[in-house]
Amino acid sequence: MHRGVLAAIHQFPAKRRAIEELALKSETFRLLCTDLADAEAALYNWKGSDSPLKDERCAEYLSLVTALKAEILEILDAEQSNAAE
Template sequence: MQHAVQAAIARFPDRGHAIEDLAWTDEDFQSLCEDFAAAQAALVHWEQSSSPVREARCAEYRELVRELAAEIEAELDRSR
């Protein structure tokens, strides 16, 4: 869980404390952070790939990372 929480904090450094607090108390938020970290890792993988589908996969994972970041932000706003 810690790696996933750190990935979310890296994206929203000014909300680090709120991310940590919510991750400790909300399993769904923990899962969201884990999905976000996994999507970021997949994006890095595809960015370094020489596969012919590299560009398409990068675009897909960039969009997924953006969507998950928006979900994290919305959950943080709701928990205020």
């Protein structure tokens, strides 16, 4: 399975099926999931860094991860609403 999709599923395990279905039909959604995986990886790497920029970069990547999670959740909720109509 695509690593970005796995990252989204890790964040929203209860929405696994919706994530998998949307990822199959939307390249844009898959790219958003990839962005999440990349941001999470960067955050993890910066957390282990000895760089004087560590705190600043961790805050930036944490903010990015939070924003990407919100965007993914918004898309999933919109898809669910559209499916219910």
